[in-house]
Amino acid sequence: MDVRESVLVTPRLSLRARSAGAGEPVLFLHGITAGAAVWDPVVEDLARRHRCVAIDQRGHGGSDKPETGYTAADYVADVAAVLDVLGPVRAVVGHSLGARNAILAGAAMPGRIGAVVAVEYAAGIEPEVFARLRTARAGGDGHLADDDAVRAAVRARSPLLPDDAVERRVRHLYRAADDGVLPLASPTAVEQTLAAMDVDLTPALRDSSVPVLLVRGSESTFVSPAAFAASLALRPDLRGAVVDGADHFVPEEAPGQVAALVREVLAR
Numbered sequence: 001m002d003v004r005e006s007v008l009v010t011p012r013l014s015l016r017a018r019s020a021g022a023g024e025p026v027l028f029l030h031g032i033t034a035g036a037a038v039w040d041p042v043v044e045d046l047a048r049r050h051r052c053v054a055i056d057q058r059g060h061g062g063s064d065k066p067e068t069g070y071t072a073a074d075y076v077a078d079v080a081a082v083l084d085v086l087g088p089v090r091a092v093v094g095h096s097l098g099a100r101n102a103i104l105a106g107a108a109m110p111g112r113i114g115a116v117v118a119v120e121y122a123a124g125i126e127p128e129v130f131a132r133l134r135t136a137r138a139g140g141d142g143h144l145a146d147d148d149a150v151r152a153a154v155r156a157r158s159p160l161l162p163d164d165a166v167e168r169r170v171r172h173l174y175r176a177a178d179d180g181v182l183p184l185a186s187p188t189a190v191e192q193t194l195a196a197m198d199v200d201l202t203p204a205l206r207d208s209s210v211p212v213l214l215v216r217g218s219e220s221t222f223v224s225p226a227a228f229a230a231s232l233a234l235r236p237d238l239r240g241a242v243v244d245g246a247d248h249f250v251p252e253e254a255p256g257q258v259a260a261l262v263r264e265v266l267a268r
Contacts, residue, residue: 008086028043031249033137035173065188070189083109
């Protein structure tokens with residue numbers, strides 16, 4: 001099923017969206033520096049029975065990029081603004097940064113969000129994980145010489161990504177510049193988001209009434225087995241799934257398995 005591109009205009013800001021299917025919506029939130037297009041294979045799979053809407057979050061892709069406003073509260077307020085346009089959603093599905101935002105949004109808006117699927121995030125992520133992430137993203141504006149340099153950079157960061165996922169990132173997450181290629185994600189937005197990334201999700205996971213599925217890649221160095229287990233222990237009805245052979249980029253490395261997990265949550 002073809003994925004259509006549009007712009008969601010909200011009172012807060014305008015967000016580029018990629019959508020397919022019909023019916024009650026399911027909202028998809030990407031990780032830091034990424035964009036809505038990384039969800040395309042999952043969206044195409046699920047759109048046979050559901051209306052799937054993936055957005056470029058603030059500061060990313062083709063969405064507005066304000067100079068400030070990249071706290072967790074800002075991202076969650078954006079989700080609320082999107083729901084003002086879409087209406088209540090069957091689920092919010094997020095990866096990494098998007099998973100954090102999905103968990104917080106579900107806890108804040110249980111009457112508007114039916115369930116949360118959080119891929120590669122947990123309540124007790126170790127401080128050194130965020131330190132590594134900030135170090136890896138620090139410096140420069142992401143300028144690269146050409147598309148081949150983009151491919152090399154993507155593969156260096158995400159060695160398990162299949163070829164089609166690499167090409168999707170080259171095509172949708174970068175733009176041509178006068179002397180090379182630049183990421184669509186704003187460096188200022190990325191820097192501010194990283195500075196405010198580490199939020200304690202314990203209250204949101206423990207006290208929320210919304211069903212939550214936590215998903216981890218078996219090879220992940222972002223969500224440790226200990227952090228994953230501690231998060232699942234916060235509430236007796238929290239569910240967890242581990243995708244074998246995947247690292248942090250589970251939705252792009254195993255889109256069929258992620259779609260199946262989301263489909264199971266929606267069926268409940």
